[in-house]
């Protein structure tokens with residue numbers, strides 16, 4: 367397993383997290399065995415926006431004795447209770463009852479990340495505040511029941527609105543090549559607006575947990591993929607992990623077979639994770655912009671082109687730490703020999719050798 371440190375909370379979070387939407391369908395025995403196997407393989411981050419309330423007791427059984435080894439994202443606005451399927455609400459009393467019930471079933475007295483749940487419209491955010499749900503969430507934080515606040519949304523506009531308040535440490539956002547390039551139900555915002563959001567999160571130390579990394583499986587099927595070709599789970603996971611601010615990707619796991627398959631990401635060869643096929647649909651506003659994919663490797667001078675470009679963009683976006691990170695690289699832009707290999711190889715038509723000169727001048 368690989369881990370990333372949450373800059374604001376200090377939590378060490380596994381890059382592969384666990385989406386629990388369908389875990390209840392495995393049944394009790396298989397569900398518990400799957401959760402235990404996830405932890406044994408180093409997964410420590412679990413999202414609890416699940417389809418069925420029956421998911422919660424599985425966690426209580428699997429993790430009550432190792433609670434300090436796992437992080438829970440719990441959603442204030444996802445309604446659960448005995449025998450219930452998931453429903454969305456902003457009713458404060460329903461949320462109080464639901465969160466209390468979830469804590470009981472999880473056999474815990476605290477929540478690592480308490481989330482403002484699934485708001486995409488400014489009106490919903492206003493109602494969330496006016497109805498007292500935000501106040502309740504903040505009260506739980508002041509009591510130490512909730513350790514950190516987060517927001518789940520599919521909208522860059524709403525995300526920026528909530529980020530402006532300075533309240534949240536984590537953003538759960540739908541990131542995949544389909545939505546980033548304006549295809550699909552949650553393709554909100556232009557490619558440039560979405561990338562600016564990811565950079566803002568990185569600059570502000572707000573960690574991103576990624577939902578819908580496969581666009582609800584649409585990207586995994588040639589018939590529904592906007593690229594006319596199926597992408598693999600590993601390509602989608604790598605795509606999301608390459609975005610600034612991203613700490614963890616949360617694929618939905620139904621059972622141990624699913625888990626074994628997604629864990630195969632760590633054994634996969636670089637070519638199996640290469641998602642440069644998405645360049646076929648790059649919209650005009652994203653053409654010529656580096657997406658940090660490193661498809662242009664190998665660089666004969668040994669430059670990590672993707673990483674150098676990421677630090678450059680982040681530094682320009684106001685990330686105070688990016689210049690320091692850049693300086694720790696053993697091979698920097700000044701060692702570019704201008705061979706043009708990256709220019710020829712880049713599927714996104716980035717004039718990379720010229721950009722390396724720009725980066726060298728910027729960092730000095």
Ligand code: SF4
Pocket residue numbers: 655656657658659660661662663671672675708711712713714715716718
């Ligand atoms: S220059 Fe092109 S190929 Fe290289 S990392 Fe950037 S986007 Fe990817």
Ligand code: SF4
Pocket residue numbers: 664665666667668669671701702703704705706707708709718719722
């Ligand atoms: S132009 Fe520079 S960065 Fe690009 S491949 Fe050649 S040496 Fe590497």
